[in-house]
Every structure is written in structure tokens, then in C-alpha cells.
Amino acid sequence: MNTSYHHGDLKNALIRAGIEILSQDGMQALSLRQVAKQAGVSHTAPYAHFADKQALIAAIAAAGYQKLYQQLVAAQENQNDALARLVALAQAYVQFALDEPDHFKITFSGIVETEQNYPEYVEQSKQCFALVVDGVVACQANGTLAAGDTQLMAVSIWASIHGFAQLLLGNQLPGALLTQYPVTELLRFHLHQFLQMKARS
């Protein structure tokens, strides 16, 4: 099947190429033609697998969610305390944003038009949210978090983590704070606002 004409796995190769371009040259360099060139095919080959550029971006964004999911799971693996797992999740979330800023941006900054629905994108998104819900459930069972609407609480925590990552990436946190504290410490403080713990313990 790999006869130099039929690629065999072009769809995924294009997604990987796109992610690589994002990582190396950033968002503004992500063109269909560059992606095709990097994958070693002609500039219209992507149209056999994606309806248009938006569809490719949606696939790249879905892959971003997928990778994020894996990192979140991996970060939680070594933690057994429910609260520690939530904190580890948040740290991994922010770390992903810092490691792959442009992939993170394209995944979250609403460039994926929501009028069109891209099922894989929605699916991966739900999978990540489910991780947060799990964490909240565990903390509630634990007594670490007060009982209450689990979904609401999970949304709150996700929004908090996400907003922090977003502002951090956008360089919109006061520079004084960033020189004063390491990012992990800032995030820890931020989370403790929710988790009702003594700050900076």
C-alpha cells in the first residue's frame, strides 16, 4: 500500500505535520500547503481527507485534547490522594500549555468554529472534562470538597485552571508576580482558593 502514490496513512500524517509546524513555527505558519509539503504530498492532497482547512484544524485541535488527556492521566498516576491528584491534573494542564503553546492555543482559542460540529473534537473535549469530574467526585467522597452539584463544581475548577493557563500564555499576568513566585506556586495558590485549604501550605 505504501507505493509512493498512495500514502497509506496520510490523514494522520497531515495531523502530525500540522502539529510539528505549530511547534516549530507557530500558528501563523500553519497553512494547508505547508502541511502538505511537510507530509510529502501535493498541495491539494489534504482535500481527500479534510473538507477544508477548518476541518484539518479541528482534527489538530482534537489531537491536542487527546494529548492533553494523556498528560493529565499520566500526571495523576503517581498520586493517590484525591486532592493531590486534582492539583497534579492542574499542573499538567498548565505545563501542556507552556510546552506546546501554539497547539494549546489552536485547541482552545475558539478558532474551531463551533457552528460546524466536529464530533471527534467534541468527544475528546468531553473526555478531558470527565477527568475533572472524576477528580471532584473523589474529593467529595473524601470530604476534601463539600458536597454539591458535581458538574457545577467541575466546571468551576476547569474554568479556573483554564483561565490561569490562558492568561499565563497571553503574558497577561503581572510580571512582578512571575518573578516573585514560580508558576507552580502561583497555580497552587490559585487552586487553593477553591479547595478551601490554607494557602501556600
Add this chain to the structure above:
Amino acid sequence: MNTSYHHGDLKNALIRAGIEILSQDGMQALSLRQVAKQAGVSHTAPYAHFADKQALIAAIAAAGYQKLYQQLVAAQENQNDALARLVALAQAYVQFALDEPDHFKITFSGIVETEQNYPEYVEQSKQCFALVVDGVVACQANGTLAAGDTQLMAVSIWASIHGFAQLLLGNQLPGALLTQYPVTELLRFHLHQFLQMKARS
């Protein structure tokens, strides 16, 4: 000066045209040439006022911050309780995101490259953040918020509000929640996580 050749106030006219395009046709329709056409000038006229497209976008983003600032101030005007003012600020923040989604996105989604520094953009950003800091200070003086590092707390609250708006715009909040509660109620719950109040009071 308005002799049909020299426009007189083209720079601001271009920013306004850009905002209008964002409002009517969305981000993907925002091209330099469309902006120029809408302002009634040739397609290279913008280069007399902006170095490149990024610079125009930065100016539009700065205008976004400015408008947001005004809305936040206006929303707080009728509230005299410190806590109520913070809640009103948050509601106005989210409302702005819902009213002008694409303007909000372009202001916040990191499309403004932070390597280049656009002074007005940074300036307007700081002005908005200062509003949050003011709110925190008032709440601390009030006793509504515990004492502590004001900057840290302001960052936390801003991140929370911002993350909520971002997820809401990205259609990433569970649909079940959105049908169950109005957005203002969701936001109120979200804030109360921070403000240590009884939820849904």
C-alpha cells in the same frame, strides 16, 4: 483636511471598520483589504498607519480591552456593596464576551503576538486588571475577602472569570448545565467558590 484624499482620521476609522467586520462576519473575514474597503480607502492605505496586519489586530485588541473596561466600569456604577461590584464586574465581563464574541476572541486568544510589544495593548490590559485589584481591595477592607496577597487574589479571580467566559464561548460547558441554569446563575455559582459565600444565595 477632509479633502477626500486625506481622510483625516483614518487610523481610528480602520480600527472601527475592523471591529465592525468582526461583529458582522467574524474573525476569518477580517482581512486588511476588507478593512480598507470598508473605510473607503485603497488596499494599501492602512500601511501609512500600521506596520502590518498584526499591528492593526493589536490596535483592535487594545480597543477591545478599552471597551471592556468601559463596560466593567459602567456595570459597577450602580452597585455600592463591594462584593456586589465584583459580581457585577464578572457579569459584565461575560456579557461582553457573549455580545461581541469575535472581538473578545481576537482580544484574548493570543493572536496578538507577545514577542512584539504593543504598548497600547499592554496599557489597556493593565487598566482592566487594575479594576479587579480595586474590587479585591474593597472586599478585603470590607471583610468579605480574607486578607492576603491582593495581587495573587486578583489574578485568581480574573483567571476564573476569564476561563469561564472562554469555555462558554467555546461551547465547552456541558449542554445539560446550560439548559438547567441561566448563564448568570452559573457564573454566580462559579464566583461563590472563591468568595466563600453560601452558593446560590
Add this chain to the structure above:
DNA sequence: AATGAAACTTTACATTGTCAAGATTGTAGA
């Protein structure tokens, strides 16, 4: 082996960002 579908290429075209060169107008200094 034949045929149709899927994957890919070549060609073409409109849109876009940006540069270069020129035209028009306001303004500061002689």
C-alpha cells in the same frame, strides 16, 4: 481480468499580505 471508488497530481483562479513607485496634500521654514 474488469470496473468503479478512493487517493493523489496538475492546473487554474480568486483572495490576501506586502512591497515599490508615484501622486496628492498639509506644513514648516526661507
Add this chain to the structure above:
DNA sequence: TCTACAATCTTGACAATGTAAAGTTTCATT
């Protein structure tokens, strides 16, 4: 007041991009 210069705007050009159309190569099914 006149003149040169700087700022502003236009025209023309070019390369890069998204995408459609038509043709070519390969795969799979009968």
C-alpha cells in the same frame, strides 16, 4: 508668500494561500 519636505494615499505588482476542476494512479470487489 512661496517652496521644499514629510505625511498620506493610490496604482501596480508579486508571492503565498485556500480551493475548485479535471485528470491520473492505485486499491478493492466482483
